[in-house]
Amino acid sequence: MPEITYLQAISDGLREEMRHDESVFCLGEDIGAFGGAFKVTDGFIEEFGADRVWDTPLAENAIIGTAVGAAAEGLRPVCEMQFADFISCGFDQLVNVAAKMHYRQGLAVPMTVRLPSGGGFSGGPFHSQNPEAWFLQSPGLKVVAPSTPEDAKGLLSAAIRDPNPVVYLEHKHLYRRAKGEVAEGRFEIPLGEARVAREGTDLSVITYGAMVQLALDATEDLDGASVEVLDLRSLVPLDTGAILESVRKTSKVVVLHEATRSCGVGAEVSALIAQEAFEDLDGPVVRVTAPDTPVPFSPPLERAVLPQPDDVRRACLELLAY
């Protein structure tokens, strides 16, 4: 299998789906002639034509609203938000119209919204956010956040195939840094299945997205402790079985994410563990997250805000010693 980047994997996944199924098309700002701000759709307009690769105005509300209509009519649109941060402009179409369509009208909305998310490159407060928790609060949406090229491709296919609107978070930091072998051709990674990124017995780090590799690196050598890393992959539906299984094994849990702390994925996972695995806990459930603050532009300040390997190491050592 060829080794490709996370970015190429997303691009390949999208291209495979468009080749396979004419009802798949993509739309977004500068995705056509320019090939996308991050070049995910580079070459698409040449291969598929302007009818299936739409350059849209700077209007997220229109992008998502158009996609909702197309999806309700049976197409499978894939929207690109240039930055995840901008999705707030399309919020109503996504959380009210798309998410509730099935409940109100019984219509499927098989659309995917791609969200280039995350910080770490001095993008400042408007270009660095991880807005996944907003969508955990909107029943009707599914939310995925792949951490590897293989998952990026397989989850994108599954998202496009799913009859529900899916929010697909692709971390910008991984675009050209994460590399791995990815099978050629179409394949799906099922939504709602976590993956044990590394097995361990002493402590579980439960995380997703860009933090998976950070967790693996940070806990590789931790005074001989055996640290399990669970990659959630899907945030909705959440693989509660895999979470509880890991907790039952290790009894100590660090929940790690780059997004802000309050009411985030970490809060949800912690509450689940407290309720369902209380009698298996040997210490408090610890969250390592960004604080409740915007992501600063200044590099040292940004490093202070986003979880760093040392933060993870410290939290794990502290909990191991508890």
Place this chain on the structure above:
Amino acid sequence: MSSSPTSAQTTVDVVMPQMGVSVAEGTVAEWRKRVGDWVEADETILEISTDKIETEVPSPASGRVTEVLVDVGSTVDVGTVLARIDTGAKPGEPHADEHAPQAGPAVAEPAAAEAGPLPEKAHPPEPAEHGGNGHGPPISPVVRRIAEEHQIDLSQIEGSGRRGRVTKRDVLAFLERRDDAAAERPLHIESPYRDEEPAPVQEPAPEREAAPAVGGEPLSLMRQKIGEHMRRSLDTAAHCTTIVEADMSRIEAARKSGREKLTYLPFVARAVIAALREYPMLNATLEGDRLTVHEEVNLGVAVSLGEDGLIVPVVHNAHELSHEGLAARIKDLAERARAKRLEPDEVRGGTFTITNPGAYGALLATPIINQPQVAILDLEAVVKRPVVVDGDSIAIRPMTYLCMSWDHRALDGALSAQFLSAVRRHIEEWSG
């Protein structure tokens, strides 16, 4: 911390519970608390056993145990008072025993001497080390659970966590050491919860002599019951074992195509039930000279409880279930059997039993009939073998031996062979 007893005597009786409609009596298997111990409402105060079920009895109230009226091993009627609890007592007033120094495995004698219910020597009250009352380091939920499951006194363990907290790792390491030492450990000294037997207090010498003994621990109640049951069956039935070989290809394919991955067992169970409907004489019980052929199939399925033993929960009206329904019921019963959460009625009324130790790789066995049934089927390992198929060609097929022990008093070899052939036919022609 005052040690003056309260005068307001509010006593609550702990009685032998009704454990299912058809159960009239129960046996005290183990006391978790002894006289003087504090017990919380719903905390386990003792374990009882009825027929084959062992279960925990929760305390009906919070208070201090004032009397234990029934000894371990005694069988009494449902409703009999087993113990009394003084609910007027206060927690945190330790009686001396609760803080008696616990003897480690090696030093048995002093603890035995001090452990009487009315110690002459009063120990100064000490703050509870592991009380979870804010003074000592906390006990985590998982440690508390493991300690309860294995009756570990946490004060015996030196904690390696923050402020000396006993971690899960500590308690598991302790458990491993204790299990390793079990063979040479003197009886009963380890557990602060078990009733001390009078003999060691008065005559400690014989126990010390017996201590390094030749692997001596009494059989658990469950093992004793299994032993009695098996011995009685061998003494009662005229055991014969018939074996047929079956090709599991169809079932193997069905297992792979199903929605969830099932074991062979529910498929074979389904085939057995179908065959029992054709040969109802095998779905029978023989008591004395009375043979009862049963309409419904109540299928017993042997579930291993590891070292503890074996239990045979019964899938009642199994003939009404598909193989998927059987799989779900067997899974549920097995899980609850291992968690000791079976109701006594769920181990009664079986009309035929399947035992399935095949996972361990054995090829053949001659099982012992589960009385008063007339036959038991043993499902052993499924192994790929070259077999002759379709005339004269040889193919590799997943094969298994179906070994059935049957009671020659109730039926003859021809019928058992016909029945087994029917089971084989249902297996080999499986169509879901």
